[in-house]
Amino acid sequence: MIKRSKLFKDFQMPIIGLGTWQATDEIIANAIQTALSVGYRHIDTAFNYNNETVIGDTLKKWFDQGHKREELFITTKLPHIGNRPCDVSKFLNLSLEKLKLDYIDLYLIHIPFGFYYDNTTLTPAIDENGYYVLDKETDHLAVWETLEKEVARGRIRFLGLSNFNETQIKNVFNNAKEIKPAVLQIELHAYLQQVNLRNLCEELGIVVTAYSPLGSPGAKEHFVNKYKYSPETFPDLLGLQIVKEISSKYNKSLGQILLKHLIQQGIVIIPKSGNANRIKENFDIFDFELSIDDINELNKLDRGEEGRIFNFLFWKGVENHPQYPFKLPEKN
Template identity: 35%
Template sequence: MTHKLEHVTFFNGHKMPIVGLGTWQSPNGEVGQAVDAALEAGYRHIDTAYAYGNEAEIGQTLKKWFDSGRLKREDVFIVTKLPFNGNRAESVEKYLKKSLEALQLEYVDLYLIHHPVGHLDVDGSVFPRDQDGKLLIDMNTDHISLWKKCCTKKNVWQLFPLASSLSSARRIVQLSPMSDPVVVDIAQRHGKTPAQVLLRHLMQHRIVVIPKSVKPERIQQNFDVFDFELTPEDMEKLDTLDMGPKGRMFGDSIGPERLRHPEYPFKERY
């Protein structure tokens, strides 16, 4: 059971650990300790992004582990992302190099386009604004050429977006799946926490999960999901909790200007 869920396998044979540490909103001063705790717990997948502003501290922790010989570079699957202001083919190499430098790595295992809405590249700011505080949106991003440049640079031919399904920040609606009676009941029957049940549910659907925490005990808890299995009945009950668009909608506190972009993905209303 556990071995079947340790990885997802790409078409080219490369394997991605199915549980990773998410680092969105993990602040500098804490994110390095979080990565350290995750690697101690057995995580071998770290997810970050240029826009998070924490790649350098993550890189310092990774270097410590690699220099000590406790882990080799190839033991850890590292994901980072092209920032909003880099959404054009000619900027891919520039920002990939910046991320590699910050992470102190020669390569990343997966490089994602962070968001389909591009920003203008002004002084390297991820969120450039005009004198009135409005975001400077790039309305002319050529996504086809952008995908081609990301995919050929490191011989990656397919990219897999990861959903931060347990995150509530910027949600239009406040969701509390961990307090849902169905989830709580299943968790009690398995002797697990609601969070562990939600993670396991996604894992059994072959979806990579990247729960975020900076607390060592929570990081360990989020990794203790390999020693139980949800029944088909459990899976069916959890599947019926799918809220469709209502459960996937995000607001845009970054700036309402993004709503005008033709590739803005969250325009559906309910």
């Protein structure tokens, strides 16, 4: 199924893509091979994921089998360390080289705030106290104008935003000189349904993509170990009684119910999995429809901001950036 845009006549984005964050190279390569064989044609990655090279190698093998580049929709992202006009070309070049592509279908500003970086490692600079070194001069409009030039050069087809709030989206949309944002990619699942943000995007004609549509169960171990998150931070959406009841009613898996809930509302999804059976299962959701009553029951699970998993506070001091996009949690 293809998602089209009200803004761009030639915009066609597969409504299901394969998310690729947080997995080993071997798992990513196998996952992409499985996904492509099943029928996925949308692959989502980012410079920050550190997996563009293995994705590029895997895609090249697929192209070498006789498949065409235009069959695929590839999304990648400008990293937080590249949120300056002078760095746009550098990081786009790196992504194109790693992915072994001549153009990117959708290029997103990954995060609305900016960091300075270590020139040797191309990772965020951290000061002696463990704080990330913030570039507080982040200028979305200047970055966007530079990205528009890359579209004109043919190196990007469409532009979008990720993790931006309503004010930031309106700023780019209303002031873009040539090209409006085609897509907004945000954390979106049963506990964080972002209704106001989705309504704004509907009004503006922006397509919404949901990352972590299952509550990111695969990222739990990573965040607990690396950033000392509490395991309870990650919701067990697959364990909810109402999801189990609806699953039994339609004879579909728990994950298929949660994904269908989003797709039926016109939301693009990019579930990530390294399990071949799960990858196939996530794609097999077009042979049934949830009733309006069941959709409404799932809508009731929304916890608003309390349901957010990824607030980026694991980057020490990031809340001090003027473009930090989220409402800060209240301190006890």
